[in-house]
Amino acid sequence: MKQDEKLSVVVPCFNEENNIEVLYNLLVPVLESVSPNYEIIFVDDGSKDDTFQLIRKISTDNNNVSGISLSRNFGHQVAIMAGLQQSKGDIVVMMDADLQHPPEVIVKLIAESDKGFDIVNTKRIDSNDSGLFKKTSSRFFYRFINFLSDVKIEPAAADFRLMSRKAVDAFLQFEEKDRFTRGLISWMGFKQSVIEYHASSRFAGKSKYTLRKMMRFGMDGITSFSSKPLRISFYAGLAVFFFGFAYAVYAIIENVSGKTIPGWTSLLVTVLIIGGFQLLSLGIIGEYIARIFNQTKARPLYFIKDKTEE
Numbered sequence: 001m002k003q004d005e006k007l008s009v010v011v012p013c014f015n016e017e018n019n020i021e022v023l024y025n026l027l028v029p030v031l032e033s034v035s036p037n038y039e040i041i042f043v044d045d046g047s048k049d050d051t052f053q054l055i056r057k058i059s060t061d062n063n064n065v066s067g068i069s070l071s072r073n074f075g076h077q078v079a080i081m082a083g084l085q086q087s088k089g090d091i092v093v094m095m096d097a098d099l100q101h102p103p104e105v106i107v108k109l110i111a112e113s114d115k116g117f118d119i120v121n122t123k124r125i126d127s128n129d130s131g132l133f134k135k136t137s138s139r140f141f142y143r144f145i146n147f148l149s150d151v152k153i154e155p156a157a158a159d160f161r162l163m164s165r166k167a168v169d170a171f172l173q174f175e176e177k178d179r180f181t182r183g184l185i186s187w188m189g190f191k192q193s194v195i196e197y198h199a200s201s202r203f204a205g206k207s208k209y210t211l212r213k214m215m216r217f218g219m220d221g222i223t224s225f226s227s228k229p230l231r232i233s234f235y236a237g238l239a240v241f242f243f244g245f246a247y248a249v250y251a252i253i254e255n256v257s258g259k260t261i262p263g264w265t266s267l268l269v270t271v272l273i274i275g276g277f278q279l280l281s282l283g284i285i286g287e288y289i290a291r292i293f294n295q296t297k298a299r300p301l302y303f304i305k306d307k308t309e310e
């Protein structure tokens with residue numbers, strides 16, 4: 001990073017009133033040591049607590065800090081997008097508000113970008129915070145998504161990364177409504193690198209990713225990077241069809257030779273398999289259609305209801 005270059009840090013925040021000031025106090029010395037020309041952009045993603053009031057207070061103390069408040073909770077991925085859209089830096093870093101992404105790692109991100117990378121991703125080594133459920137489900141999810149997906153998506157990847165202005169401008173061109181940032185970044189290309197960091201525990205509050213948000217995030221990851229589920233349901237449907245056809249032939253032969261017995265079990269099993277499979281296929285198609293629907297409505301990604309003064 002050159003002397004006169006500007007560094008932006010984008011922080012999405014959803015009900016993080018107990019983290020923001022701590023993060024801010026840790027962030028400032030780190031950023032000042034790297035570049036006097038920095039900005040911190042807090043994106044309040046429709047918080048119900050005093051997150052935005054705190055952001056406003058910090059921004060009056062420090063001119064390098066600004067904030068926007070979205071009109072409701074649009075989700076982490078959209079909040080990142082809103083922050084990137086506000087950012088003016090030549091180098092932009094996105095990170096979580098809960099101190100799981102240690103501010104001092106930013107120095108390493110910048111050192112790595114100085115080697116000529118446009119995007120520096122991070123990979124967490126361990127996180128004391130994530131419970132067994134989150135860890136296992138995340139490992140399983142990434143294995144599954146990489147099996148399905150056409151782009152490679154690193155497990156243990158976090159939305160803690162550095163991007164050059166060139167990469168940010170490219171990223172802002174994505175018009176997808178259901179955004180899976182890690183996948184989009186991988187799809188983008190450019191010169192990318194990964195550094196490892198030790199994740200700390202969430203400082204205050206609970207994870208804002210409810211099971212519902214995680215499921216939705218997972219489905220976005222799969223549906224926006226692969227049409228394999230559609231194809232799989234087609235082939236599996238075909239297989240079930242042939243099996244059903246063969247079974248029907250067998251049933252007719254048995255009937256003609258007068259050996260029919262009350263076939264309750266086989267009947268039930270067949271009905272269940274076919275019925276279950278049909279529902280599954282419909283569900284998969286439904287997930288894709290929901291996203292096509294979302295995209296064709298072409299609604300704005302978010303609204304800003306408030307901003308800190310310049």
Ligand code: UDP
Pocket residue numbers: 011012013014015016045073074075076077079095096097098100202206207208209
């Ligand atoms: N976040 C957000 N909107 C949401 C959910 C989360 O802006 O709807 C922010 C949150 O405030 C945090 C980051 O996204 O800064 C990551 O969320 P969290 O720490 O809850 O996720 P986890 O680390 O548990 O995966």
Ligand code: MG
Pocket residue numbers: 096098100202207
């Ligand atoms: Mg967290």
